[in-house]
Amino acid sequence: MAAASAKHDVFQAIADPTRRRLLKLLSNQEMPVTAISEHFPISRTAVSKHLKVLSEAGLVKERKVGRETRYKLEPDPLVELKDWLQYFELFWENKLNALKRFVESDESEVDLSINLSGEDKQRK
Amino acid sequence: MAAASAKHDVFQAIADPTRRRLLKLLSNQEMPVTAISEHFPISRTAVSKHLKVLSEAGLVKERKVGRETRYKLEPDPLVELKDWLQYFELFWENKLNALKRFVESDESEVDLSINLSGEDKQRK
DNA sequence: TCATTACGAAACCATTTGGTTTCATATAAA
DNA sequence: TTTATATGAAACCAAATGGTTTCGTAATGA
Numbered sequence: 180m181a182a183a184s185a186k187h188d189v190f191q192a193i194a195d196p197t198r199r200r201l202l203k204l205l206s207n208q209e210m211p212v213t214a215i216s217e218h219f220p221i222s223r224t225a226v227s228k229h230l231k232v233l234s235e236a237g238l239v240k241e242r243k244v245g246r247e248t249r250y251k252l253e254p255d256p257l258v259e260l261k262d263w264l265q266y267f268e269l270f271w272e273n274k275l276n277a278l279k280r281f282v283e284s285d286e287s288e289v290d291l292s293i294n295l296s297g298e299d300k301q302r303k
Numbered sequence: 304m305a306a307a308s309a310k311h312d313v314f315q316a317i318a319d320p321t322r323r324r325l326l327k328l329l330s331n332q333e334m335p336v337t338a339i340s341e342h343f344p345i346s347r348t349a350v351s352k353h354l355k356v357l358s359e360a361g362l363v364k365e366r367k368v369g370r371e372t373r374y375k376l377e378p379d380p381l382v383e384l385k386d387w388l389q390y391f392e393l394f395w396e397n398k399l400n401a402l403k404r405f406v407e408s409d410e411s412e413v414d415l416s417i418n419l420s421g422e423d424k425q426r427k
Numbered sequence: 428t429c430a431t432t433a434c435g436a437a438a439c440c441a442t443t444t445g446g447t448t449t450c451a452t453a454t455a456a457a
Numbered sequence: 458t459t460t461a462t463a464t465g466a467a468a469c470c471a472a473a474t475g476g477t478t479t480c481g482t483a484a485t486g487a
Contacts, residue, residue: 194318195475199387206394213433225476227435232474246433246484254394263323264385270330270378319445337463349446351465370454370463 189256190263192236197221198229202252205239211247313380314387316360321345322353326376329363335371 193199197219204210204218216226230250233239237256242249317323321343328334328342340350354374357363361380366373 190320190323191318194315196314197475199314203390206391211433212435221475222477223433224435224478228475231435248434252391252394254391257388257391260384261388264381264388266327267330267376267378267381268385270376321445335463336465345445346447347463348448348465352445355465372464 187232187235189236189238189259192233192238193260195229195232197226198233201226201229201233202238205250206252206254209242209249209251211244211249213247215250311356311359313360313362313383316357316362317384319353319356321350322357325350325353325357326362329374330376330378333366333373333375335368335373337371339374 193202200219201215204215212227212230213223215230216223219226230239230241234241234250238253239250240253242251317326324343325339328339336351336354337347339354340347343350354363354365358365358374362377363374364377366375
């Protein structure tokens with residue numbers, strides 16, 4: 180699945196603060212472009228281009244209704260971000276806790292090579 | 304807290320695929336620049352610039368050892384990403400579950416307007 | 428029918444980005 | 458001391474980015 184969002188990836192799409200605001204705005208409601216752009220200090224055309232980027236990343240879906248195009252959030256591609264982040268969960272906050280979670284959750288697909296004490300983490 | 308990583312934010316820092324690879328590489332080990340750049344098809348100088356961006360976002364820490372500068376991951380700023388993502392958790396995965404959680408938790412501060420059927424809710 | 432509204436495409440522009448090569452400097456090694 | 462190594466700063470460049478204004482077209486409404 181996850182229809183190969185070729186041209187723009189999620190990481191790049193959310194790099195821009197305007198686009199992040201767009202995503203939040205559209206998470207609550209489906210909205211047409213003009214209404215959307217009233218929430219931003221830039222031109223409608225500029226908003227339209229941001230929406231295009233988001234669309235190419237698969238993060239919004241558009242639907243034509245009469246003469247307007249309504250956009251809404253399509254959150255699925257954010258899973259990629261979540262997965263990426265998950266790798267690093269091990270390293271922040273309480274690192275020991277993270278390790279514990281990791282060992283317990285048995286989603287040990289990757290050997291992260293963290294060796295905190297010289298102990299063998301493969302213990303069961 | 305969270306020492307105002309002014310110039311580059313986390314979102315922008317991780318937008319570049321090379322920088323994402325750098326973070327993974329440095330999560331396991333502290334490494335000097337030349338060794339790092341052997342893992343990439345670009346010049347050492349280019350790698351150095353990427354490291355600077357990561358550093359300005361607070362995502363790596365450098366330490367001078369003799370004539371080399373060693374870099375390692377500093378994962379704390381990723382929490383910002385995690386928090387941002389968390390907002391959207393409601394919307395992906397099993398949307399019915401999310402809705403259920405939402406309804407049950409009675410923290411109905413926001414009208415999430417999840418439209419499960421594809422019907423136009425505005426019809427009156 | 429004719430005017431208005433909603434929208435995206437196009438052309439254009441300044442700035443940022445990601446890369447290069449060259450150079451200066453500090454440390455290590457011979 | 459002299460040479461080699463490790464690194465970042467500087468100058469430069471092409472392409473991408475984020476914005477603008479102008480224009481064409483489709484749908485609504487008077």
